[in-house]
Amino acid sequence: MEFDNDRPVKHTGKIEIFCWVLLALMNPLINCLTFFLHNAKIWWFVFGVNLLMLPAYIFYSAIIVPRFLHEKKYVQYFSLTILFLAAIQLILFGIYSIIWDFGSQTEQAYFTYSFSTIIRECLWSIIYTLIAIAIYFINKAFDERKLLIALQKDNDNFRLKYLRAQLNPHFLFNTLNSIYSLSMQKSDETPGIVLKLADLMRYLIYECNEEKVPLTKEIEFIRNYIELEKVRYNADIRFDIEGDSEGIMIEPLLFISFVENGFKHAFDSAYANAFIYITLKITPEQITLTVINNTSIDLETQARRIQGTGIRTSKNMLELLYPTSHALHIIQTEKEESRSTELRMQNARRRLENLYPDSHTLDVILSNNTFTVSLILKRA
Template sequence: MKRLFSKVINSKWFQHPIFWVLSIYVIGDYFAISNFLKSVDFYYALLFHIPLFALVYLNLNLLVPKLLQKGRYFIYGLLAIALIHLAYGLHELTFEFLLPLLPLEYYMVSFTDYEVLVTVFLIYIVLTTLLKLSKSWYKLQRVEKEKLTIELDSLKAQVNPHFLFNSLNSIYSLALSKSDQTAETVLELSNLLRYMLYEVSEDEVSLSKELEMLENYIELQKLRSDISTQVRLNIKGDLEGKMIAPLLFFPLIENSFKHGVKGVSDSAYVDISLNVEDGIVFSIQNNKGVIDDMEDGKYGGIGLENVKRRLALIYTGKHEFKIEETEKDFKVKLTIK
């Protein structure tokens, strides 16, 4: 019902009649022959609007879309002046030739001089042009917002599906060995999937909830890592009341496990730090795996590009994203102001 109401309100079939009814009332009141509006005033206002209708709709449907919105300002200005004078001529024809043909009991003449008429026509052409441009701008903003929403949803969905496949394989291995960790691991994966599927539709989620899911994510990633791999998570500051875009840190952690700990057994590590004392500072550092474990020999890949794009869309001008790389280590630091 709300959607239907909004559609009706935004429809030109609703907005235009409202505009013209108000316009007729204002013109009738402005040119009224007494302190009170009479029927003759509305008849006069209706006749007065004949050139206004032509002026407005020729401008809105021809001059604005064909010239003004395409940057042809000089030609638009010339034709707008010509259109105003055309409306003036139509006004004179209406009261000189059309009015005597109408079976009205009133005798009316146009007592408006040239300067007043041109001023009124100019006001209408400027007003309706601004309304047209503002509505076009609003529609453009809405389309851009919808495009951004679609893109953000797509980026959220890019958390590597291979992670799910590998996690299920790891759980299968635990089940075969009758490990006591099997049930707990299934629960961790279930909670994580429920979070990804149902709880990240909002623009922001609580940082404490995101951290809880990150811990589940890390535990599942550790199943695929060598037992000697050192994984450390350090939290500093109060998370209460802090909000963050969902799934923003996940690709960074996935990147560290994917490219860092594979292929190395004795020196593999992942250090994760979250500091919320002054803004939100998330950093993650890991050793480098062998070259075969990197995508095209380049560290980062799709995961980092995903994060960069989401940051650009969500935290425009409010973030800092740094990558430091040495022969043995790789570090990413994200600061959200």
């Protein structure tokens, strides 16, 4: 079962109160249209009787129905229901007797406890009892729906934390490789790089536990990571920001795997002059991350790498955080021949459906030995 939001269950108590008020007014309103338009006093008598009987039906709905009918104790339930209806008739007989003793002739005529009156009141009692049962099960359905939504949110929160936990050791492993490479060179830059690693780990351990983080911090995190990678590689590495990132909140660690992936493709290739260009473009409509690097690796190898831990985890996070499908395109062009593999992902998870109603797009393109990743997140 899938729900878009929890708005229909926010006012369950108000709905229940409305149902009980409607129950109290039902008999008076129907009788007003049929019997005593000319006598307001009788209307108030009937309304008063219904108000007096309302606690009994609330008791029936809140105690008898859940403890016996809902628990499938049918013998006890039907026995108690018969006793309940009999008790209602006895109470009505007492009320009618009082009205008969002190009321006018018109009121006595209406409240005479004759056989037809007994049939009428029995029918009303049965109708009220059925409505009380319906109110219980409607309320129960709302409660179960509310619980289901809460459980779904907890499940999505757990999944998101699990995915982030997967990213942390993967990222740490890659970063430690950078520091190891630096230490092997006995570089004087090692202490400064260790401090940058400490900043990265502080962000991973403490700040990434938040549901959202400022985009400025995510950018700073990427910058620190790039500084670490620059130590390992003497290459053309650029990171450009276009637009204003202030005041924008985003889920943590959405971008880093694609940046890591770009470094891996660029520097595992056979090119001496490797490059990687990273651009983060921010507009009022969307946020676009583009990672471009050169590579000599063929399509099949690239496809396998795209399914690696970091990219796969980021894809799963995107599925969880964004409600609609996205397309992954892998394209390689060689000698005027091309082939394309499209992997479509459906059934996006619910964690932040209300926060992110629009789609996101992830394009991965390998063309003329240039590898491009473009991730577009539409802003709400």
